[in-house]
Amino acid sequence: MKEIRRLDDVRMDEVHLSTPVSAEAIRSLKLGDVVYLSGALYTAREGVYRQVVDKGLPLPAGLRELTNVNFHCSPAASVRPDGSYSVEAVTATASFRFGKSMSVWFERSGAKTIVGKAGLTELAYREWFVPHGAVYLTTVGYGLGAMYGRSIKRVLDVHWLKELGIAQACWVLEVEKLGPFLVEGDAEGRSLFALANHEINLRIDEVYKTLPPPALSRFGEVLSRKDEVV
Amino acid sequence: MPAIPAKLIEDTARELMARAAIDIPPDYREGVRLARDREKSRLARFVLDEMLANWDIATAERRPMCADTGLPRYYVKLGNEAAVEGGLVGLEKALRRATADATASIPLRPNRVHPLTREDHNNNVGYHAPEVTYSIEPGGDWLDVTTVHKGGLFGTDWRMLFPGDGIPGIKRFFVDTLIESGKRGLACQPAIVGVGIGGSKDTCMRLGKEAACLRAVGSRSPDPAAAALEQELTALGNHIGIGAMGFAGTSMVVATHVELAHTHTGGMPIAIHQFCLSSRRSTARVFPSGTVAFRTDPQWFTDYYRRQGIE
Numbered sequence: 001m002k003e004i005r006r007l008d009d010v011r012m013d014e015v016h017l018s019t020p021v022s023a024e025a026i027r028s029l030k031l032g033d034v035v036y037l038s039g040a041l042y043t044a045r046e047g048v049y050r051q052v053v054d055k056g057l058p059l060p061a062g063l064r065e066l067t068n069v070n071f072h073c074s075p076a077a078s079v080r081p082d083g084s085y086s087v088e089a090v091t092a093t094a095s096f097r098f099g100k101s102m103s104v105w106f107e108r109s110g111a112k113t114i115v116g117k118a119g120l121t122e123l124a125y126r127e128w129f130v131p132h133g134a135v136y137l138t139t140v141g142y143g144l145g146a147m148y149g150r151s152i153k154r155v156l157d158v159h160w161l162k163e164l165g166i167a168q169a170c171w172v173l174e175v176e177k178l179g180p181f182l183v184e185g186d187a188e189g190r191s192l193f194a195l196a197n198h199e200i201n202l203r204i205d206e207v208y209k210t211l212p213p214p215a216l217s218r219f220g221e222v223l224s225r226k227d228e229v230v
Numbered sequence: 231m232p233a234i235p236a237k238l239i240e241d242t243a244r245e246l247m248a249r250a251a252i253d254i255p256p257d258y259r260e261g262v263r264l265a266r267d268r269e270k271s272r273l274a275r276f277v278l279d280e281m282l283a284n285w286d287i288a289t290a291e292r293r294p295m296c297a298d299t300g301l302p303r304y305y306v307k308l309g310n311e312a313a314v315e316g317g318l319v320g321l322e323k324a325l326r327r328a329t330a331d332a333t334a335s336i337p338l339r340p341n342r343v344h345p346l347t348r349e350d351h352n353n354n355v356g357y358h359a360p361e362v363t364y365s366i367e368p369g370g371d372w373l374d375v376t377t378v379h380k381g382g383l384f385g386t387d388w389r390m391l392f393p394g395d396g397i398p399g400i401k402r403f404f405v406d407t408l409i410e411s412g413k414r415g416l417a418c419q420p421a422i423v424g425v426g427i428g429g430s431k432d433t434c435m436r437l438g439k440e441a442a443c444l445r446a447v448g449s450r451s452p453d454p455a456a457a458a459l460e461q462e463l464t465a466l467g468n469h470i471g472i473g474a475m476g477f478a479g480t481s482m483v484v485a486t487h488v489e490l491a492h493t494h495t496g497g498m499p500i501a502i503h504q505f506c507l508s509s510r511r512s513t514a515r516v517f518p519s520g521t522v523a524f525r526t527d528p529q530w531f532t533d534y535y536r537r538q539g540i541e
Contacts, residue, residue, distance in 0.1 A: 007273060007478060032273065047348075076251075076297040078337035078352075086337055089294040094383065094416060118414035118476075140280050140475070142418045143296035143508045146288035147280070165350030166340050180280060182273075193414045196273075199478040200413065203471040211402035215392045 004031050007195050016177070020068040021113050026135050029183045031192045035137055036179030040156060040172065041069035041115070045093055047168025049101040051160060052108055060159040060170060064110045067172075072098065072116030074167040076145065085155040087171070089145030092117035095136070099124045106132035115181055117142050118193070125189035136185030138192070144180075151178040232518040233315040234373060236324045242514045242522050243328035246377045247302060248336050250512040251294040254285040255526040257447040258422065258509045261484035265420050265474075269481045274473030277415075278481060281474075281507050296508035299338040300379035302329055302354050303361040305444060305530060309370025313518070322362055325375075329353070329360045338379075363436075365535050376513040376528040378443045385417030385504035388435055393498055397459070400427070400500060401466060407502045408467050412482060415475035418506035420484045422447060423467065425459075426501045429491030438501035441487035443511060444530035449487070452536070456488040463488070474507075489531065492538070 002009055010032030017025055019039030029035070042063060044052075051057045076089040095116030098105075105111065106128070114129075115137045129136065139148070152173050159170040184192045213221075217229040259282070266278035288295035304325050314321045330353035333340055340352040342359045354360065367374075387407045391399045404425065411417035424442025426434035451457045463486040473479020493499065513528045 007271070010273065012272070012276070034276075074297065074339055074341075076294045076299055076337050076339040078334045088337060089288075089297040089299075091297040093298070118416055138475075140277055141284070141296075141507055142415060142475070143298075143506065144280055144284045145296040145298075145508075146291060146293040147284045149293050149297070150287060150291060165343070166352050167343075167350060168348075193476060196477050197413055200409075200471050200476075204409070207405060207470050208402070210398065211405060212395075212398050214389070214395050214399050214402065216390065218389075 004195070007199060010192070023112070023133060026112055026133060027187045029135055029186055031183055031186055031190060031195070033183040034179070035181045035183060036177045037069065037181070038176050038178070040067040040174050041071050042067065042173065043071045043073040043075065043171045045072050045074065045168060046098060047164040048160065048170045049098060049105060051163070053101045053104045059108055060157070063172065068110055068112040070109065070111040070114050072114065075171055077166055077171065079161070079166070085158065087149065087152050087155055087173070089149040090152065091141070091143055091145045091148065092139040094118050096120050099128065102128040103132070106134055113137060115139065119184040119191055122189055122191045122194050125185045125191060129185060130187070130189040133187070135183065135187055137181035138184040140180050140182060148178055151175050231311065231313055231371065233313040234516055234518050235520070236315045236320040238520060238522070239314065239321060239375065239516060240324035240328050242516055243304070243325050243375055243377065244332050244335075246375060246512045246514055247328060247332035247338065249524065250377045250379050250510040251299050251336055251338060252288050252292055253512070254288070254295060255446070255509065255511060257527065258484060259285060261447040262420060262507070265481040265484055269473055269479050271473045271477050271479030273477040274475065274479035274481050277474040277477070294336060294338065295510070297339055298381045299341065300381045300510065301341060301359070302332075302338060302377060302379050303363075305363045305365070305376040305378065305528065307365045307367050307374040307530065309372045310366060310368050311371040312373045314373070325360060325362055326355055330355050365530065367532060367534055372515050372517045374513055374515050374528070376444065376511060376530065379508075379510040380443060380505060381418070381508070385411040385421065385506070386502065388431065388499070388501045390431070391498040391500050392496065395498060399498075400459070401463065403500055404463050404502060405466065405470060408470060408482060409472065411504070412470070412472040413476045417504045418508070419472070419504065420474060420481045421504035421506055422509055423463070423483050423486045424503040424505065425463065425486060425488045427488065427490050428493035428499065431499050433491045434499045435501040437489040437491060438503045440530060441489040442503040442505040444528040445487045446527040447485040451488055452533070453490055456490050460486045460488050
């Protein structure tokens with residue numbers, strides 16, 4: 001099979017995974033494959049990571065055994081007056097913010113598949129994902145809230161609803177053919193967005209040729225905080 | 231003069247919340263379809279095809295198109311002759327009630343939290359939430375209520391430029407902002423890009439936001455310099471080489487809207503806002519007779535709103 005070196009090499013093969021996702025299935029995912037998930041997954045982002053990674057609270061009972069898929073997501077959900085749940089739309093939140101929690105999280109949760117928005121860097125994958133045999137799937141759009149939402153069959157459980165609120169709680173969801181997602185970080189720690197950024201960067205000097213730097217700089221544009229900005 | 235019933239405003243605002251969350255405005259949808267047809271990148275085209283399908287599902291199943299239902303807020307245009315039952319305090323009470331009810335009934339994601347403690351009331355209501363922004367229109371006994379649901383983490387920036395930076399300086403800042411949040415698709419492009427130029431810092435921030443959220447795709451600024459800049463910036467944005475989700479491509483900007491305010495003679499403050507693949511807005515005109523007319527074009531930027539003379 002041709003090695004993926006540029007975006008044009010991506011085949012976008014359709015792949016259907018069931019949870020918990022097997023180590024073999026994870027290893028076989030190629031950058032840019034179009035993935036659909038069936039089974040169970042849970043949402044966890046900074047609120048849940050604060051509970052488990054920072055405060056050291058135990059993972060909700062049975063979660064590790066049920067599934068190894070963590071969705072970086074807050075659903076558009078509510079609790080009905082009779083105590084049942086309404087989850088109508090789900091989309092991901094940007095994952096780069098959670099990088100520092102991931103290593104401990106993988107150890108504690110046994111998660112092997114992260115679904116989120118916009119991925120992390122190849123450095124982050126190599127440091128935090130590859131040692132735990134984990135891969136990253138990115139949602140598409142972004143904003144396929146209705147499409148993803150209709151694949152939710154049932155709310156299996158909600159943890160830390162009171163402590164974290166609806167948006168940050170850990171929602172355990174049964175899903176059927178939830179997707180499409182794209183394989184963004186593979187088992188070797190390669191990134192689809194890194195390929196895209198490489199191609200974008202080839203044009204950048206050309207784009208900026210007629211655009212002069214501004215009269216007044218900002219910190220960040222000058223590299224030392226001791227530099228002048230004028 | 232009969233007053234507009236507060237209950238009617240509350241019911242209308244609740245309905246606006248649902249329409250905004252669920253139904254993509256046709257002007258933006260058509261803009262994305264055209265961007266899709268121009269796009270050569272297979273991956274970026276795939277993204278836009280899925281978005282078009284998602285909007286159909288949202289409308290057919292009455293589900294929010296995106297789970298990040300943003301920071302729900304209101305823009306109210308008051309006809310100069312309009313009277314509201316309970317006055318403007320009654321109006322604001324109705325809008326806050328509608329926000330809390332809609333958050334549970336649609337449902338919207340309760341995004342609003344205390345910024346320090348992160349406590350969530352689970353109803354999108356709190357300090358200065360929802361924001362209500364007002365404008366006035368001569369000669370009407372109605373009021374227009376518009377709601378906008380916009381996510382807000384990526385794709386916005388502000389900068390103090392100077393007259394010497396000129397149009398090339400504006401273009402550079404525009405490109406900087408688009409690339410910064412365009413890679414990996416953080417801004418959820420292709421967007422309606424609003425550019426506020428001039429005024430005080432807060433004026434340009436407000437105008438840029440309103441230009442992105444409250445003008446329909448296809449509208450043009452009546453100011454010739456601004457209208458020319460709108461076309462140039464759209465072409466420039468799509469020339470950068472970034473498409474949907476940050477894949478190399480062309481689908482970066484659906485439309486650019488430039489709004490101006492007279493500014494300090496020594497400065498040229500500028501703000502850029504990008505309204506995303508879920509460009510959600512919905513408007514209703516509420517009459518004292520009880521009639522309500524819904525639409526998707528807010529018609530916020532009227533000649534009176536952009537007025538520049540003394541009278």
